[in-house]
Amino acid sequence: MEGNEALARGAIAAGCNFFAGYPITPATTIFNSMLKMLPAKGGICLQGEDEIASMGYCIGASMAGKKALTATSGPGISLYSEQISFAVGSEIPLVIADVQRLGPSTGSATRGADSDIQFLQWGSTGGVPAIVLAPRDALDCYVLAVHAFNYAEEFRCPVFIASNKEIGMTKESFDLDSVILPPIVERKMFSGETYLPFAAEPDKSPPFLPIGGKTLVRQTSSTHGPDGFITNDPEVIAANQERLRAKILSAVNRITIFEEDIKENSDTLIISYGVTSRAVEDGAAILESKGQPVSTLTLKSLWPVPEELLVEKAKRFKRILVIEMNLGQYVNEIRRVLSGRKVEFYGQMDGVLITPAKIVEVFGNE
Amino acid sequence: MVDLNLLADKIAMVTDIGCSGLFDTFFNVHALHGIHGRALTYATGLKLADPELNVIVTMGDGGLGIGGAHVLAACRRNLDITLIILNNFNFGMTGGQYSATTPTDAVVGSEFLNQAEMPVDICSIAESAGATFIARCSGLDKDLPEKICQAVRHKGFSVIETLGMCTGRYTKKNKLSPKILDQLTASLPARSGIVGKNIRPEYGKRYRELAGGRDIFPMPVSIEKKINLTDYQNQQVAILGSAGMRIVTAGDIVCYAGLLAGMNVSMKNDYNITVLRGQSVSEILISSNKIGYTGIESPTVVLALSAEGVQRRAKIFAHLKPTTFVVKEKSVAIPETRADVVEIDFRELKIKKEDWALAALGVMAKKEKAINGEMLQLSLESRFNEKTYLGSMGIINNIMNLETI
Numbered sequence: 001m002e003g004n005e006a007l008a009r010g011a012i013a014a015g016c017n018f019f020a021g022y023p024i025t026p027a028t029t030i031f032n033s034m035l036k037m038l039p040a041k042g043g044i045c046l047q048g049e050d051e052i053a054s055m056g057y058c059i060g061a062s063m064a065g066k067k068a069l070t071a072t073s074g075p076g077i078s079l080y081s082e083q084i085s086f087a088v089g090s091e092i093p094l095v096i097a098d099v100q101r102l103g104p105s106t107g108s109a110t111r112g113a114d115s116d117i118q119f120l121q122w123g124s125t126g127g128v129p130a131i132v133l134a135p136r137d138a139l140d141c142y143v144l145a146v147h148a149f150n151y152a153e154e155f156r157c158p159v160f161i162a163s164n165k166e167i168g169m170t171k172e173s174f175d176l177d178s179v180i181l182p183p184i185v186e187r188k189m190f191s192g193e194t195y196l197p198f199a200a201e202p203d204k205s206p207p208f209l210p211i212g213g214k215t216l217v218r219q220t221s222s223t224h225g226p227d228g229f230i231t232n233d234p235e236v237i238a239a240n241q242e243r244l245r246a247k248i249l250s251a252v253n254r255i256t257i258f259e260e261d262i263k264e265n266s267d268t269l270i271i272s273y274g275v276t277s278r279a280v281e282d283g284a285a286i287l288e289s290k291g292q293p294v295s296t297l298t299l300k301s302l303w304p305v306p307e308e309l310l311v312e313k314a315k316r317f318k319r320i321l322v323i324e325m326n327l328g329q330y331v332n333e334i335r336r337v338l339s340g341r342k343v344e345f346y347g348q349m350d351g352v353l354i355t356p357a358k359i360v361e362v363f364g365n366e
Numbered sequence: 367m368v369d370l371n372l373l374a375d376k377i378a379m380v381t382d383i384g385c386s387g388l389f390d391t392f393f394n395v396h397a398l399h400g401i402h403g404r405a406l407t408y409a410t411g412l413k414l415a416d417p418e419l420n421v422i423v424t425m426g427d428g429g430l431g432i433g434g435a436h437v438l439a440a441c442r443r444n445l446d447i448t449l450i451i452l453n454n455f456n457f458g459m460t461g462g463q464y465s466a467t468t469p470t471d472a473v474v475g476s477e478f479l480n481q482a483e484m485p486v487d488i489c490s491i492a493e494s495a496g497a498t499f500i501a502r503c504s505g506l507d508k509d510l511p512e513k514i515c516q517a518v519r520h521k522g523f524s525v526i527e528t529l530g531m532c533t534g535r536y537t538k539k540n541k542l543s544p545k546i547l548d549q550l551t552a553s554l555p556a557r558s559g560i561v562g563k564n565i566r567p568e569y570g571k572r573y574r575e576l577a578g579g580r581d582i583f584p585m586p587v588s589i590e591k592k593i594n595l596t597d598y599q600n601q602q603v604a605i606l607g608s609a610g611m612r613i614v615t616a617g618d619i620v621c622y623a624g625l626l627a628g629m630n631v632s633m634k635n636d637y638n639i640t641v642l643r644g645q646s647v648s649e650i651l652i653s654s655n656k657i658g659y660t661g662i663e664s665p666t667v668v669l670a671l672s673a674e675g676v677q678r679r680a681k682i683f684a685h686l687k688p689t690t691f692v693v694k695e696k697s698v699a700i701p702e703t704r705a706d707v708v709e710i711d712f713r714e715l716k717i718k719k720e721d722w723a724l725a726a727l728g729v730m731a732k733k734e735k736a737i738n739g740e741m742l743q744l745s746l747e748s749r750f751n752e753k754t755y756l757g758s759m760g761i762i763n764n765i766m767n768l769e770t771i
Contacts, residue, residue: 001586009586018415025639036584039577044414048407049439056400056407056436060380063398063408064415082401109639170660171618172632173625176586211378211396212416218390220399221383229391278658285658353661 003167008033010145017043018066020057026165027099030071055083065210071097085124091156099168111351112165132303150185156205199226203246257300263293269317283359386426403433431466441495445569454532462535499524504547591628606675616723617648623741624652728765
């Protein structure tokens with residue numbers, strides 16, 4: 001199956017019961033898949049009049065207690081932006097699949113690139129940490145969709161899956177029966193006496209009650225206190241802002257997902273993510289066969305930046321090389337975290353995959 | 367709401383930004399206050415997720431303007447939501463700028479800009495967009511509560527436009543009084559409720575009827591290994607054709623063939639966004655190992671089926687190995703290559719262009735390049751329904767029986 005279908009199937013496995021989206025290449029087949037699957041599961045699947053509406057439908061459904069998914073590409077993320085900010089600031093769980101294509105703007109609908117890696121983190125107002133997962137193949141799309149829903153439910157925030165045309169629309173075989181999915185995490189429901197919709201521990205998301213239940217619920221996109229009413233009290237505002245950060249950043253190590261292939265006698269670590277990591281691994285295999293072993297680190301969660309992991313993994317290597325299917329977005333985070341160390345970079349943004357041969361060449365260009 | 371005899375927990379007020387956005391704080395019901403102009407989008411998600419909920423949306427003339435697409439979509443859809451548009455002819459909070467409903471001769475905070483535009487009559491727009499209930503009156507009309515009750519009871523999308531006074535901004539520079547509001551209402555087409563010509567089933571009910579019939583969950587395509595091959599070499603197959611030549615389907619068939627032999631497969635396609643125009647290139651890997659990079663670095667088979675497809679991958683021909691097997695349709699020119707090229711005239715064989723890719727798979731099978739006859743036959747059997755399978759096998763058998771290749 002193609003990565004997009006795998007992502008949709010992962011969402012279903014995670015208990016997703018609501019989808020709204022607007023057609024856009026290369027993400028449309030997620031919508032197509034959900035439209036085939038959700039009705040049979042008693043779920044709801046809608047085509048919005050535009051991307052803004054699609055996100056609004058998901059926000060409304062999520063506030064009624066549904067597990068909502070939407071899917072788009074860069075131009076759609078641009079339109080989602082105001083609603084993403086709402087979901088971030090007002091702690092509305094949902095999963096957003098961004099099947100990236102070559103930007104800027106309309107760019108190339110059928111050409112891949114990891115265009116949106118910084119945009120996904122910073123494409124909302126307020127500067128609140130986001131959670132962004134990065135699949136490398138169809139199997140990852142399936143598994144990470146479940147992680148994405150789990151994180152969305154636990155942290156009550158939008159979670160992004162940064163896919164790519166080269167994963168979403170590439171078909172590949174995998175053994176579905178041998179896949180072990182993470183246990184499903186459900187939204188923590190409120191069970192006390194007096195419900196304050198945004199009352200929470202300082203580093204946690206608030207317990208949830210749905211709009212439409214017996215207890216009245218207030219939701220608002222405006223700056224609010226624990227009771228869900230607009231506030232201008234600086235202390236209340238500060239506490240809430242700090243909590244929005246802390247609930248994600250305090251859990252960074254738990255959110256972090258990665259794969260590594262550390263070779264004992266190598267002094268180079270190549271760091272990559274997404275579809276590019278496949279060429280990196282193939283390139284590393286070629287280099288090893290030539291007697292030049294290199295180690296690889298594949299990040300499957302990009303935001304929040306796994307700072308401790310990067311420092312720890314980079315420590316024993318003399319040479320750090322970062323490869324991206326853009327002209328340098330995430331390398332800036334790695335350079336920041338490994339401050340003072342030389343971090344080499346190769347990036348390519350021409351609508352075609354970086355090849356294993358290019359990895360070998362870049363390795364040789366020390 | 368008391369008149370309607372509705373319980374507080376069965377009502378959700380959905381509002382957006384602006385003075386009308388304060389509305390939800392006046393009521394002790396569920397509330398969702400969101401972004402300017404988007405209230406209808408949240409309301410739609412809520413109502414479909416919880417059909418028992420009475421969803422009431424308020425927006426001002428500002429929200430109406432910025433969220434116009436959502437108003438049109440809601441009218442067209444006829445989901446059971448009540449929209450109350452609190453039209454006070456200007457953007458009050460930001461300084462009395464003109465909105466989509468500001469009269470051309472009004473004095474507003476946008477200097478002269480409103481004089482160059484005309485205001486909309488949202489009720490007329492709602493009617494043409496398909497709203498099933500439309501009412502309009504002064505915000506001070508004594509019948510307004512009854513109109514709201516009718517709108518909420520109405521099973522479908524209902525719109526009420528109230529004309530009101532922005533005492534903080536608009537009325538400071540424009541003459542407006544309760545009496546003028548009544549006159550203004552009277553001067554516009556009367557809107558008093560049900561729009562007979564638009565009456566049709568409520569969207570949520572209709573959606574559930576339509577979706578309810580779709581109870582078969584599509585299982586993933588699963589292909590068991592059926593063929594044992596010893597010494598199968600990893601393959602990289604490039605199919606170079608054009609849109610409309612069923613290139614992707616041919617790629618699928620090669621993948622199925624590989625899966626039937628217990629191999630890992632991947633397929634990536636390269637085509638333009640234009641439908642039925644331009645190149646269509648399919649690249650398939652068949653490997654006994656886990657597949658990493660999904661592009662083709664060193665093809666073992668190339669099917670050259672159209673000039674556009676060849677053009678798109680023209681660079682590969684110079685580097686093909688002598689062992690690479692190339693099937694070239696007679697009419698298609700290819701760059702110079704050391705590869706093993708078989709030329710075939712599909713036109714002379716009376717094979718339609720949309721079947722050239724399929725026929726080329728027959729050539730591959732006959733020459734046992736990447737796939738063999740058994741793999742191809744079982745693949746076609748798995749991929750197609752019986753009729754298509756038999757039709758495609760007719761073409762394949764013709765190719766397999768050719769003595770010229």
